[in-house]
Amino acid sequence: MALEVHALRIDPVSEVVLAVKQLPTSSVVRCASAKLPAPSSSSSSLPLAISPSSASSYPSSCAGLSKLRSLTSGSGARRAWRVTASTTFFDGETEQVQNQPQTQDTIIPVLTLSQITSRLQEEAKAMKYECFRSMYSSVVGAITTDVAAMVLPLDDHMVHRGHSVFDTAAIVNGYLYELDAHLDRLLRSAAKAKITPPFDRATLREILLQTVAAGDCRDGALRYWLSCGRGGFNLSARECDQATFYAIVLDGNHMNDDVSAGVKVITSSVPIKPQDFATVKSTNYLPNALVLQEAEERGAFAGIWLDDKGFIAEGQNMNVAFVKDGNLLVPTFDKILSGCTALRMLELVPQLIAAGALPGLNDAKTKVISLEEAKGATEMMLIGSGVIITPVVMWDDEPIGNGKPGPITLALRKWLRHDMMEGPAAIRTKIQPKISR
Numbered sequence: 001m002a003l004e005v006h007a008l009r010i011d012p013v014s015e016v017v018l019a020v021k022q023l024p025t026s027s028v029v030r031c032a033s034a035k036l037p038a039p040s041s042s043s044s045s046l047p048l049a050i051s052p053s054s055a056s057s058y059p060s061s062c063a064g065l066s067k068l069r070s071l072t073s074g075s076g077a078r079r080a081w082r083v084t085a086s087t088t089f090f091d092g093e094t095e096q097v098q099n100q101p102q103t104q105d106t107i108i109p110v111l112t113l114s115q116i117t118s119r120l121q122e123e124a125k126a127m128k129y130e131c132f133r134s135m136y137s138s139v140v141g142a143i144t145t146d147v148a149a150m151v152l153p154l155d156d157h158m159v160h161r162g163h164s165v166f167d168t169a170a171i172v173n174g175y176l177y178e179l180d181a182h183l184d185r186l187l188r189s190a191a192k193a194k195i196t197p198p199f200d201r202a203t204l205r206e207i208l209l210q211t212v213a214a215g216d217c218r219d220g221a222l223r224y225w226l227s228c229g230r231g232g233f234n235l236s237a238r239e240c241d242q243a244t245f246y247a248i249v250l251d252g253n254h255m256n257d258d259v260s261a262g263v264k265v266i267t268s269s270v271p272i273k274p275q276d277f278a279t280v281k282s283t284n285y286l287p288n289a290l291v292l293q294e295a296e297e298r299g300a301f302a303g304i305w306l307d308d309k310g311f312i313a314e315g316q317n318m319n320v321a322f323v324k325d326g327n328l329l330v331p332t333f334d335k336i337l338s339g340c341t342a343l344r345m346l347e348l349v350p351q352l353i354a355a356g357a358l359p360g361l362n363d364a365k366t367k368v369i370s371l372e373e374a375k376g377a378t379e380m381m382l383i384g385s386g387v388i389i390t391p392v393v394m395w396d397d398e399p400i401g402n403g404k405p406g407p408i409t410l411a412l413r414k415w416l417r418h419d420m421m422e423g424p425a426a427i428r429t430k431i432q433p434k435i436s437r
């Protein structure tokens, strides 16, 4: 992907300032050491395309450009947004990412539906959202594969009040992994959020299956939301006539991500959500997003939450587990989200131990785990649909065990991946072929 940069200027200390078009608010990237050619004018409309090859011709000592290079070779604007929004974008004192409001010097047009539709289509093309394969919306009662039509009504209480819940199931090798466990959790979350689904469970499941089939996706993720519904901009759910249901299919294989080096985590300073909210997978992920932002600012992959009593809780969007004295220890789920992946792992471990597939491991259990106990573990891992099982090698700048991915963690990762690719039919739902209608 070529990053299209729509403004370029050199500031008084010769820092290159790039405004990257894909960002939702025109984020500005400062790169102190880049030797980019000075633009002929400081106009804010100087077009410049940075392709992976042109980015790589700049000095590799410039962390900003090497990051840009990794951005440009990435898989689209979502990735660009995530990395650029992080303040770890640069290393060094001058590194920062800021949002700078732009002056709008045009008269804003008032458009018809068809004009808006063509603008949305242009925008979708420019953004290269090719990984968004299909979307279902109960508002229109249909599935679309046209990215421009993958929109939400602003008056949905999911948008302006966060009164909604969601879940995600991985799509692996042409199968949905643990769809039923994830759907059950969605319905539990909905009950806690007092959202009555617009359809019964079987219908919701069938909608999800048809959305995945329409997306023609073999590896990726299925995300879905149940919202209190649309009807106005007040807080009360009374103005919502009916709950809404949305689903999207995202293409992309994460199964082969290399974690051989392990990842670094920090203990988060962000207050954890109270028990009643932490156990619901609601769309209120502001605390979770801030945990990740803090981790990224400190060069870490994830932040680890402690609960209100200082015991180990979970990561921003994953569970955590430890190996200590031959035992696999998972924090109890009463104050955190009960991860489908961690539960599946706990189900598999006794069978794997019995089969001699996990040498050195005697037992697996959930328990209340103190920070001291966790820090004395020989192995630590992150667990979730997104990370599968990922070894942690550093925590708050201290090594875990010998500072290398642990053998039990790596074996568990291998067996879980095997379960995802070739596990029993009961936990893998085959994706039907795409039907053209």
Ligand SMILES: Cc1ncc(COP(=O)(O)O)c(C=O)c1O
Binding pocket: 288, 314, 315, 316, 317, 318, 319, 337, 338, 339, 340, 341, 342, 383, 384, 385, 386
């Ligand atoms: C807060 C939180 N904890 C744990 C998990 C792991 O859950 P799962 O294994 O179902 O992906 C997630 C993932 O969505 C999460 O958001």
